[in-house]
Amino acid sequence: MDxxxxxxxxxxxxxxxxxxxxLEGFPPNLAHETAFYGAAIPELAQKNLSxxxxxxxxxxxxxxxxxxxxxxxxxGHRHDTRxxxxxxxxxxxxxxxxxxxxxxxxxxxxxxxxxTDVAVIPVRAPLRNDYGVAASSFDFGIIxxxxxxxxxxxxxxxxxxxxxxxFKRITNxxxxxxxxxxxxxxxxxxxxxxxxxxxxxxxxxxxxxxxxSAGADAVNDAAANLALTLSARVTTAGDKATLWEVxxxxxxxxxx
Amino acid sequence: MSSITAIPDSYLxxxxxxxxxxxxxxxxxxxxxxxxxxxxxxxxxxAAPPHDHAENGGEVLAYHILSVSFPRRKLEDGTGTAAxxxxxxxxxxxxxxxxxxxGTSKLVASAPLxxxxxxxxxxxxxxxxxxxxxxxxxxxxxxxxxxPYAWTNYKEEDSPSYDLExxxxxxxxxxxxxxxxxxxxxxxxxxxxxxGDPALDRELELRLFQxxxxxxxAARRLLGLFAVAGASPATRAxxxxxxxxxxxxxxxDILGSTGALTPSVTSTIRRQMNQHAAAALGLAxxxxxxxxxxxxxxxxxxxxxxxxQHQGILVPEDDGSFSCDGAVIRxxxxxxxxxxxxxxxxxxxVDGDAYRGIRLHPSGGATLDGKYLTxxxxxxxxxxxxxxxxxxxxxxxxxxxxxxxxxRAKLSLISGGSSIVTGMRTPRRSSHAVDASGFHYVxxxxxxxxxxxxxxxxxxxxxxxxxxxxPEGVDLTWAYQIxxxxxxxLTHPAVKSTDDPHPTGDYELALRFxxxxxxxxxxxxxxxxxxxxxxxxRGW
Numbered sequence: 070m071d072x073x074x075x076x077x078x079x080x081x082x083x084x085x086x087x088x089x090x091x092l093e094g095f096p097p098n099l100a101h102e103t104a105f106y107g108a109a110i111p112e113l114a115q116k117n118l119s120x121x122x123x124x125x126x127x128x129x130x131x132x133x134x135x136x137x138x139x140x141x142x143x144x145g146h147r148h149d150t151r152x153x154x155x156x157x158x159x160x161x162x163x164x165x166x167x168x169x170x171x172x173x174x175x176x177x178x179x180x181x182x183x184x185t186d187v188a189v190i191p192v193r194a195p196l197r198n199d200y201g202v203a204a205s206s207f208d209f210g211i212i213x214x215x216x217x218x219x220x221x222x223x224x225x226x227x228x229x230x231x232x233x234x235x236f237k238r239i240t241n242x243x244x245x246x247x248x249x250x251x252x253x254x255x256x257x258x259x260x261x262x263x264x265x266x267x268x269x270x271x272x273x274x275x276x277x278x279x280x281x282s283a284g285a286d287a288v289n290d291a292a293a294n295l296a297l298t299l300s301a302r303v304t305t306a307g308d309k310a311t312l313w314e315v316x317x318x319x320x321x322x323x324x325x
Numbered sequence: 326m327s328s329i330t331a332i333p334d335s336y337l338x339x340x341x342x343x344x345x346x347x348x349x350x351x352x353x354x355x356x357x358x359x360x361x362x363x364x365x366x367x368x369x370x371x372a373a374p375p376h377d378h379a380e381n382g383g384e385v386l387a388y389h390i391l392s393v394s395f396p397r398r399k400l401e402d403g404t405g406t407a408a409x410x411x412x413x414x415x416x417x418x419x420x421x422x423x424x425x426x427x428g429t430s431k432l433v434a435s436a437p438l439x440x441x442x443x444x445x446x447x448x449x450x451x452x453x454x455x456x457x458x459x460x461x462x463x464x465x466x467x468x469x470x471x472x473p474y475a476w477t478n479y480k481e482e483d484s485p486s487y488d489l490e491x492x493x494x495x496x497x498x499x500x501x502x503x504x505x506x507x508x509x510x511x512x513x514x515x516x517x518x519x520x521g522d523p524a525l526d527r528e529l530e531l532r533l534f535q536x537x538x539x540x541x542x543a544a545r546r547l548l549g550l551f552a553v554a555g556a557s558p559a560t561r562a563x564x565x566x567x568x569x570x571x572x573x574x575x576x577x578d579i580l581g582s583t584g585a586l587t588p589s590v591t592s593t594i595r596r597q598m599n600q601h602a603a604a605a606l607g608l609a610x611x612x613x614x615x616x617x618x619x620x621x622x623x624x625x626x627x628x629x630x631x632x633x634q635h636q637g638i639l640v641p642e643d644d645g646s647f648s649c650d651g652a653v654i655r656x657x658x659x660x661x662x663x664x665x666x667x668x669x670x671x672x673x674x675v676d677g678d679a680y681r682g683i684r685l686h687p688s689g690g691a692t693l694d695g696k697y698l699t700x701x702x703x704x705x706x707x708x709x710x711x712x713x714x715x716x717x718x719x720x721x722x723x724x725x726x727x728x729x730x731x732x733r734a735k736l737s738l739i740s741g742g743s744s745i746v747t748g749m750r751t752p753r754r755s756s757h758a759v760d761a762s763g764f765h766y767v768x769x770x771x772x773x774x775x776x777x778x779x780x781x782x783x784x785x786x787x788x789x790x791x792x793x794x795x796p797e798g799v800d801l802t803w804a805y806q807i808x809x810x811x812x813x814x815l816t817h818p819a820v821k822s823t824d825d826p827h828p829t830g831d832y833e834l835a836l837r838f839x840x841x842x843x844x845x846x847x848x849x850x851x852x853x854x855x856x857x858x859x860x861x862x863r864g865w
Binding site: 193214296 | 392393394395397450452548549550553661700702739
């Protein structure tokens with residue numbers, strides 16, 4: 070039995086299932102991978118290579134184009150890592166309800182001089198890698214970004230906006246949120262870092278190491294469900310500052 | 326016997342066909358045949374959810390599916406600032422939200438869910454604050470309905486045929502101090518499988534109903550919604566993760582001329598096929614960066630030592646060559662809902678007030694006077710991404726017969742610069758037009774759903790079920806419509822030769838919508854946005 074007959078005797082390759090979405094107009098699914106990586110075997114035998122490389126004719130070629138696309142997926146797996154975008158996407162956040170572009174009516178106006186809860190933001194935080202190594206060994210953490218501005222026209226520029234956040238575990242139904250995870254953070258944003266009332270500036274917060282005090286059970290999870298309680302205050306009575314957006318990013322490796 | 330010839334990566338280009346001569350070069354459709362012979366034909370999408378690997382061998386990031394926070398905000402009437410979250414209120418005297426007691430449950434919030442292929446079960450957490458002073462907060466008390474868009478409806482009890490997708494939250498919170506609690510709603514594989522093929526990406530709508538009556542004076546509020554896949558991807562030890570067959574996949578029976586082969590023969594064949602598989606990708610030469618010529622210093626398959634993501638997308642370089650970005654995991658970039666105006670100024674929330682969304686524009690005149698609802702989101706855009714897909718739910722207040730809903734989008738680096746949007750298109754329309762504010766725009770049609778069976782009439786109350794057609798006792802006053810998908814095209818591929826491909830980076834996505842009453846020539850000031858979803862579209 071040669072390789073050719075092995076492949077094609079009584080066996081036509083079933084059409085590869087191409088993902089489709091239930092509604093019209095969507096592009097193909099990008100969220101799958103080929104299994105070939107798992108199928109590659111280290112017992113490389115160069116002598117068998119010749120059995121693989123055969124000139125082909127006729128009907129066996131029908132599916133070759135699709136196959137090459139599949140192989141392209143594998144090539145993608147072997148991809149150039151210069152632009153590897155590990156952990157690129159954020160893990161949660163909050164956007165102020167809207168912006169009507171008519172003088173800054175929207176956004177959240179911070180006026181209290183004592184810390185007041187602004188939002189509770191659910192977060193899916195990676196705490197451990199695939200091999201059971203604690204997050205701290207893998208450079209995990211969360212970096213908050215805040216979009217802030219001075220208040221609407223007519224208000225005085227504020228002095229300092231303080232944002233404080235605490236992560237707690239989301240537990241299931243029977244109790245309050247669980248124990249605090251990682252360090253609380255507090256960011257002070259002086260007015261000079263904020264944009265004008267009608268434009269908004271991003272301010273990068275401190276990097277938060279969630280694993281630092283995650284507790285023994287944290288490393289047993291690939292990820293933890295957390296809730297970030299965000300509170301805010303201004304330093305000086307009468308000050309007002311506008312908070313527009315919170316974005317919780319993950320540390321990422323830039324281009325290799 | 327032919328010689329080895331490289332298969333250029335440029336075959337990844339979606340629209341490029343292969344010539345007959347090219348097809349004859351190599352016999353490489355062994356790929357799938359080998360896989361089937363060795364490992365069976367189990368759908369790989371189910372076995373391998375999208376994931377990425379860290380440099381030291383691998384990690385799986387289990388991203389959330391939905392993360393929505395209902396923060397403090399201004400009241401729509403401008404009279405003040407609402408408390409944190411949205412109220413889980415009490416009904417008017419004589420009314421009840423308890424559907425098991427003859428009442429009408431209240432729609433609290435709805436949100437889009439983008440379930441990546443491979444998602445077999447789902448947990449939704451409702452974060453609830455409670456002052457602890459008004460008795461225990463008993464669950465069940467919230468019910469969730471998960472359904473395709475076409476099934477969208479306004480009332481829990483309007484969906485009797487979808488009962489299989491309705492679950493109540495678990496657990497009971499005893500009386501105590503003020504807390505933030507998490508009520509969980511769970512959908513299992515059997516239940517989710519009814520809503521489409523789990524191997525494929527799915528879009529569903531989550532609607533959360535309050536079907537309990539909070540005691541008078543109780544300060545219970547919904548702070549956020551959070552959805553995650555129920556099961557984490559399988560954990561594999563480092564030494565099991567590389568260059569070995571997947572343990573859970575079994576060889577299929579290989580039939581010879583006299584029947585099934587013996588295990589020893591099967592084993593021999595499998596071993597040979599393994600060798601072939603490695604050879605096919607491990608010894609075949611690689612491709613030079615121009616995507617055309619052979620680079621024998623590289624192999625088509627290489628062991629990965631460095632960090633990477635599944636799956637890669639080929640990206641054209643400035644000089645016309647190709648490299649693989651490998652960056653796009655398809656998960657929602659934006660998923661937000663707008664449960665505004667939920668009766669903040671009264672504890673007696675009646676059903677009709679339950680859910681109205683946020684106004685698209687305050688103007689009902691012939692111009693918008695520059696007063697749009699502008700939604701801005703920070704989103705990560707990798708270089709290899711060719712488009713975003715937008716979908717939204719909106720309410721049209723007008724009953725006009727001719728309306729036009731326009732979606733507008735701009736996408737610029739956080740650090741500044743021009744928009745990288747090159748056009749927008751829907752299944753019916755395509756446009757490269759840009760408005761005076763630099764937004765690309767396209768007219769968008771609604772999909773039909775249970776409440777709006779006449780989508781051909783557009784975004785209008787005229788498309789909705791008439792009162793005489795509605796089920797008895799059903800109030801569809803604020804029922805909304807859901808859009809067809811809108812593709813926001815980015816700078817890959819370039820429209821003009823002078824277009825630069827966009828760099829990888831954090832971008833600000835700005836969105837606007839407007840609803841024009843075409844006959845009257847004025848905008849619909851009652852139009853409201855209920856939720857929106859943005860997911861990565863195609864790779865380049």
